[in-house]
Every structure is written in structure tokens, then in C-alpha cells.
Amino acid sequence: MVEVPDGIRDQCRQLGPGVVYALKVLCAHLAEDPLMGTLGWEPSEYVVHVDGETFEDCPALDVFYAYGPPALDEGMVQVRRVDVPASAPTRTTEPEHGGGSEGPLEAAVQARQTTDAWQRIASWLREHAPSTYAALKPGASERETGALEKALDVRVPASLRALWRLCAGSIDVYGAGLLPDHGWALMSLDTVVSSYQAHMESLRRQVEQFGEEEGMPLWRPSWVPFCSWSVTDLSYGRFVDGETGETGSWDETGERTVEDKSLTMLLEEMADRLEYPQMFPGAKPGLIDGTLVWGPPLTPEERAVWKPWKG
Template identity: 50%
Template sequence: MWPVELGREETRRGLQDSVDPLQLGILLAGLWPGPFLTARAIGRFRPGCRGIACFPAPLNGGPSGPDNEKTRLPAIAMLGQVWEWIGLEYYRDGVFALNLGTEILEERLKALGSRSGRTHPVVSPSPTQGACFPVTVIVDLPDHVRARCAELGAGVLYAVKTLARQLADDPRLGERAGRLGLYTATIDSDTFDACPPLIVRYAYGPPLLDVDRIEIRDIEATGPLPDAGDEQAPATAPDPRMQQITTRQVTEAWRRITRWLEKHAPASRAALLPGASTYEIVELEQALGVRVPVELRALWLLCAGGEDTPGAGVLPDYGWAVMPLGTVATSYRWHSGNQRETGVRWGDEDAVVWKPSWIPFCSWSVTDTSMGLFVDAETGKVGHWDDTSVRTVGGQTLSMLLEETADKLENPQLATGILPGLIGGRLVWGPPLAADEAALWEPFTG
């Protein structure tokens, strides 16, 4: 752990100078009251310290020492969760950071301090299970998860509720998935009637949720669905071969688009952000509670949005801009909230203005999300929303949209309808409706 100094000699002391060896051993083992002691120890760097950065790693020696690779990585992951419990946020390259100029540390100390008077057993955590805390854990089962349960089988909701009761007793029953705080658990179809084998994804505790809270975010069938008759429906597990084909189609089409931009519209090419990491996409999935379809995942691995410049709108018909992942999450939450409010306002819970499976990916501009495009995660089809309540799902998939865009750019003489053109080194689909842009627009003819 390294304090970010302001010139005071006290801030040059490490964590070892702030707690005694016994407390440090408990802290680094990830056992209660480790998070509480850690937060108090970090607080001792004040005043004169702006922030804290740390890399979770076990002490040298022992079963989780640096020479024991089998147990070292799980130990590091468990220690990282201790840091997140007390308010540190993941920065990069395994480093966590905390701004001591905020009230985060005080809030976490207050929450953890309320538990410090309880008796907590000292246990030896397994690679997938941390310390066990005898506290009350609340398990949330959102409406979209309940709806998904009903789609997968009559016995699915009962199975998931049974798992929820088990998670309340043992929150780390599942295995870690993605970033810290995210887990997956499995349900065996042989245990429950009218229930396929399932993967259940859930979040537990800080930094995603409050202390002692679990939210089940997504369920996925990994085998045949139960049928009303003797026969079973086809398995819903995705075909890996088809996924590879789809990924290749999206990748090749997008690369054709970016090669054209590099040659003819460098300002538009420069406005595109680099691709996201798999970790960032998993984090977005957990935030939305929806599994991102393979086509959209392939696009985001190549381009995670655009900058807020006029050249960012590269997709027809209106020059749609690829939304940054943060904007995707914000837009999805707004649409989901609007769906709930509409049902209340109209007195009709079945009124649909936004489905949970609709994931936005393009908008009028990077900052103007009043209109845009979404992908239906259930069907793979691209849809459109506008600034009224109009929502239209078309017949194109994302790979078809990208291939059509690449075809229009590479062979403009064969294109119909909206055509590619240039204004000052940026791609503009037109002819533009605005008179000032129309005066500057030059159609691209190849």
C-alpha cells in the first residue's frame, strides 16, 4: 500500500506501521474484522494524505505465498474484495485506489463499525469461498429475472428462490465471475421438476451493492427447456460454431468500415474509441442484468463508442454514433425506468415501451440519446427508438447492418437511399437536410 503524499513525513509509513502484526495477519487473511481494521488503519494516514493506492497480495511465505501459484491467485482475489468493501475502486493493472478527500471511508467505517460488536468465527476460506459472516443477507429477485424464470419453465422460479435462500446463508456459494463482487452459481435440472439446468449470475455486497445485499441479475438455461408434453424443446445453449461465424462477420464488416474511414474520412476515424476489454463488457452485463449478444460483444471489442465530435456519426441512415459503454448503461436505465412509469401512468402493466432485452448501442450523437438504435438480445434484430414512444424492431441483425454500411462505402455507385458523403474529412450520410451542411456536402463517388 502506498499513500499519495502531500509532504508530511507521517504519510511515508506503510500499512505495517499502522496496525500490529496480529491485526495485519487477520486483515491480510481477508477475515472479519479485516475490512473494519483496514479502514481504520487507512484513516490514520490523515491528515496530509490525498489518497491511497494498493495492490492486493498475500504475505510472503505460508500456503498463499508467492511460490504457491495454485493458491496465490484465489488469495489475491479475496484480498481485493476486502479493499472494495472499504471503498477502494479498481484502477488498472491490479491496483486499487481511494480518494481520501471524499467521505467514502467514513461511510464504510460507519457501516462496518455497526457490525464490529458481533462475534465472527475465524474460518479458513476455500479458493471460491471467503470468510463466513453470521449476518442477515437480503436477496433481491428483480422483475425481469422473475419474467425470465417464467419463460424458461414452470419450476424455474421455485428453483431460483431455493438458491436465493441458500445464498442468504452463504453469499459466496457461487464461483467468482468477472470483476470482484460478481458470482455465478449452477442449478441441476435433476433436482427440480420442470426446470432446465441453469447458470445464475448474481452480485454480492460492495462495490456494486450495499453491505449484506445480493441481487440475482441474470439466469441462463444451459440445456433443453421443459415441455408440456413428453418431448423437450431444443437446447437454448448457443452454438459455438455459429457464434464464431457471427463474430467473424461483425469483425470483417467493421474493419472494412474503419479502413474506408482511414483513407477517406480521417476525422471520423479519429473520433472512434478503441475497443473495450472483456472485463468491461462483463461489468456492463452485470449492470444491465442482460447478457450481451455475441454480435454486440464483437463490435464493442473493436470499438467501445465514439468521442463527442461531429465526425463520430458513422452509421446510416442519420449518422448514428456508437455509444460509449457508460452511455449505454445510462440510456438503458432511463428506458427501463420509463417503462415502469408508463405502466403506472397508463394503468397497464403490460404496456411495452421498452423490453429488458433491448440494449441500446447507437444514438443521434454521443451525448444526444433521444433517438437511436438497439439490439434485441433475444432475437438479435436491430430496432429503433425516437423521442416519442415509437419503438420499431426491424428485420436486420447487427452484422447485416454493418455489412450493408461497408458495401455502401466501398461501392457508392450501387447504393440507394441515404448516400455517403464528405464534409471536411468526416463522413456525413446525406444529402443533409440542414442547408448549411448541404452546401458543404460532397457525395462520395468512389
């Protein structure tokens, strides 16, 4: 059951018939999938962004709602607030740098799947690798991710925004590496900005010197970095393509590789590897003094104390 208070209905009627219709459609989706939104800051709070181009005569909307305990009874959904972001008017053209192919419902699904995968990862780390869990930074606010988008002049995909709302990087300690194979560390938002700007500057110099070249470029404006070899070593890293949702990597030689794998798929695979390590070939999760270390480790010293996790 989805409850819409009279005050919210009156507000939507004042905003126009397109908003009334958009809310009606959204409520129908919430009745089927109450977890489609991204997590808010209050207990049981979620938010869904409705793009301004999806419904006729409807501006962009942020719809905040509560679902289930402790705010409501089990199974209940209540719309709490409808905001019209001042910085998000109805668009008549696609944004210059990516994200245009992601509709509001698709974005909500991507955000929910990312949230689910990360919560599985965080739960495993909290129980089995507390040192690695302690290295994770708190999530970022919408204001902080919005400032990042403005600094980069790029629209961050919903999956990456959802990850940053839960964890906005790692601190520089042993064991901060997280993702399989190389132990990639999550970048802080400041590092994301500086890394992106450095790549764009390299791209600018490349174009000035050699002109536009076919094939894989040095960088694309839609590529948003999110993790690196370590917290301080940015010579290797991974990015999400805001236009396609695909992930990719770069290295110090200038090689760029794009994979047919989304951020959601990457995190879901990591969660599966942690929970069911025997099902996957390649790098295995293991522990050194409460720290997650993918292995077997390369150095004899680490191999001697590394304990593989068998599930």
C-alpha cells in the same frame, strides 16, 4: 493444422472427459474455419467461448488460440490456453434476459462476421474520412463488457460484444455520426448503461400506472442500446435484441420499431454502402473536410461543401 500442446491436453484431461471431447470438436471446426473466434489482445490471438450446456460434463470454457503470422506460420493454428471462467458455471436454465438462443459456434460466427464488417468500415474511414475515424474510441476489454452485463443484468449478444471489442463508442466531435440515414453515433459503455436503466425505469412506471399492455412495450429487458442520434442526444437511438438478434430503434415520441435485420447485417450493409455507393438507393456517403457525412445534407451550408463519394 491445429496443434494442441501436451500441457493443454493434460489440463483438459484433469478437467474431465467432457472438456477433452469439447476441445476435440472445437479443433475440428478450427481446422475448417480458423477465424471463427473473436480477436484477442495479442497479435494473431483469438478466443472462442464454449457454452457449458453444449457438451455433457463440460463447464463453460474460453479457448484461446493463435492463428497465422506473426505468431505462427501461415495456416497454422495452435491452442494456447483453456480457461474456465469463475463467473460462468454450467447453466441448467436459460438466462433471464436474452442471449439463450445463441450457441457457442453460432456466437463465434456472429462475432467473426461483425469483426469482418467493422474492419471494412474502419479501413474505409481511415483512408477517406480520417476525422470520423479519429472520433472512434478504442475497444473495450472483456472485463469492461462483463461489468456492463452485470450492471444491466442482461447477456449481450456476441455480435455486439465483438463490436465493442473493436470500438467502444465515439467522442463528442463534429462528424461522430456514423451509420447511414441519420448518422447515428456509437454509445460509450457508460452511456449504454445509463440509457438502458432510464428505459427500464420508464417501463417500470408504465407498468405501475397502466399495467401490462399488449403490443409494442415502452422497452424490453432484452433490448441493449448501442447508438444514439448523437453522442449527447439520446432521444433517438438504436438497440439490439439479445433474444432475437434483431435491431430496432426508438424516438422521443415513445415509438419503438423492430427490424428484421441483425447488427451484423446492419454493419455489412454500411460497409457495402461505403465501398459501392452506386448500388444502393437512399442516403449516400460523402465527405466534408475529411468527415463522413451521409447525404445529401439538409442544410444549404453543408450541401455547398459536401462532396459525394462515388467509389
